[in-house]
């Protein structure tokens with residue numbers, strides 16, 4: 001998140017990527033897309049040849065490096081007396097985090113947009129110091145998608161052209177990657193591996209402009225009214241569509257687990273078997289689960305599956321835009337891709353556009 | 358006294374007196390506890406384990422602070438035993454699928470028991486067995502259930518810790534899919550396989566899908582299990598009527614609610 005600095009674009013040959021990555025792994029923990037059978041996941045890269053920049057989408061978004069599925073918030077001891085150790089407290093010598101910087105290589109525009117979304121909502125509305133620390137530690141190399149993925153609708157969601165949260169942004173150009181250097185940290189990274197980069201020629205600059213312009217036209221745009229959805233939802237609250245969806249939905253929460261913008265968590269104190277110490281941990285939670293809106297005294301604000309399906313959509317498309325003027329969906333398509341009930345986000349949003357009945 | 362909490366255990370012994378009993382089953386759940394090698398010594402330091410068939414032949418007549426019971430009630434003797442254990446125990450915990458859902462023992466439910474006995478044992482006049490397998494809680498009050506076939510050691514330890522600290526034990530009231538997504542498995546349902554994960558209670562850390570095997574439902578149905586949608590989705594993957602019935606009955610044939618929904622949906626009487 002360092003200030004922007006204009007540096008002229010560079011060229012990195014594809015054949016040099018493994019060396020570049022391997023050199024990075026000497027100073028940083030590097031994460032990037034790797035193959036998992038027929039699909040892809042973000043994982044630790046130990047050898048540059050593992051990196052699969054040709055990936056379409058990943059099962060979980062890179063969010064997991066900023067908000068891990070499970071994380072310790074504080075450690076405590078109960079005996080001989082209550083002592084609390086907060087990792088965010090600088091006086092603490094035994095930090096829960098290694099403090100080492102990490103780099104995520106190859107994030108697509110949808111996920112860059114989701115990081116931007118979290119940068120807003122998790123500072124302005126729900127300040128999250130744990131994420132903020134990781135966000136400061138993280139360096140991001142983005143890569144432009146040139147082929148649309150199966151279930152995505154990033155163009156409709158206005159996420160296709162985001163480069164904002166990246167330190168370096170790559171665009172595939174024949175046998176090379178064209179590299180935009182977007183921040184001082186990005187500049188430091190290329191300086192560290194100087195020999196692998198060359199300057200882009202004017203011709204290459206023009207070629208990339210053309211590629212990006214062509215992409216803007218050729219990518220699918222299934223939801224032309226996307227930005228109007230918050231207004232349309234005002235009329236759909238009692239729509240029959242929620243009952244119809246609710247009959248199909250399992251309330252399994254898979255859709256929110258894989259969503260790059262979801263940030264809900266549950267907090268639990270875990271005491272160790274010796275009963276003298278423990279830790280307070282937070283774990284990903286989901287508004288689709290039956291206990292999510294259960295409060296003390298036993299009242300559940302959303303006791304049925306239809307009420308929870310509806311809530312996910314209202315939270316993303318109505319509440320969040322009210323809070324930070326940004327819709328909480330970047331069109332990555334992961335929820336569609338993963339839903340065991342085959343509930344399709346594009347179809348669902350199209351129904352709302354049609355009035356929700 | 359540090360243990361107790363909502364169960365109000367009170368005893369002069371600083372450590373709770375704990376016994377394990379096995380009814381009809383493979384004893385896999387007790388074995389799972391024996392497998393907790395890293396924690397076993399700590400556990401033994403915290404409880405007074407008076408009966409544990411897997412580790413020692415010692416017997417103890419009771420009473421017990423906590424009694425863990427694995428296995429299903431399959432005959433009259435076991436009905437008497439479980440009632441006696443209930444009397445003698447402040448806290449009674451059902452351990453594993455056989456005790457919580459009836460498990461695979463309940464596959465006999467809905468079949469003609471005489472014919473089954475005949476086909477398995479031939480002359481079966483000496484076999485004393487009940488026609489229906491029901492969860493333990495159908496016979497006696499059960500204070501807590503630990504699910505799975507077999508149980509997961511970490512869920513057992515977690516329960517023990519809540520017991521020792523007086524905390525309310527937590528329940529994972531959600532489906533296997535949550536754990537499966539966090540493990541970043543390829544979704545088998547999406548690959549066209551028949552997975553019960555969306556309607557099965559989490560707790561196994563998505564054990565089967567994590568090794569590419571579809572869930573068979575051994576943790577029992579999760580709350581609000583959407584049985585209708587599961588049947589629709591399985592059919593969409595090409596499952597036959599028999600496939601669906603087999604899949605649902607595997608571990609949950611004694612779950613009345615669950616089976617009733619299946620029967621309603623498939624419009625059948627038997628099972």
Ligand code: SF4
Nearest residue numbers: 259329330332333335
């Ligand atoms: S709601 Fe679905 S499409 Fe939108 S960002 Fe989340 S996972 Fe992606």
Ligand code: SF4
Nearest residue numbers: 256262263264287315
């Ligand atoms: S409320 Fe639901 S949709 Fe909104 S961020 Fe939380 S899990 Fe995601």
Ligand code: SF4
Nearest residue numbers: 249250252253255339
């Ligand atoms: S993944 Fe599908 S079935 Fe599961 S909660 Fe989300 S919409 Fe419902």
Ligand code: SF4
Nearest residue numbers: 534537544545552554
């Ligand atoms: S493989 Fe099964 S348990 Fe895993 S997400 Fe898919 S349906 Fe759910």
Ligand code: SF4
Nearest residue numbers: 561565572573575576
């Ligand atoms: S995945 Fe399903 S069948 Fe396998 S252990 Fe878990 S609950 Fe049991």
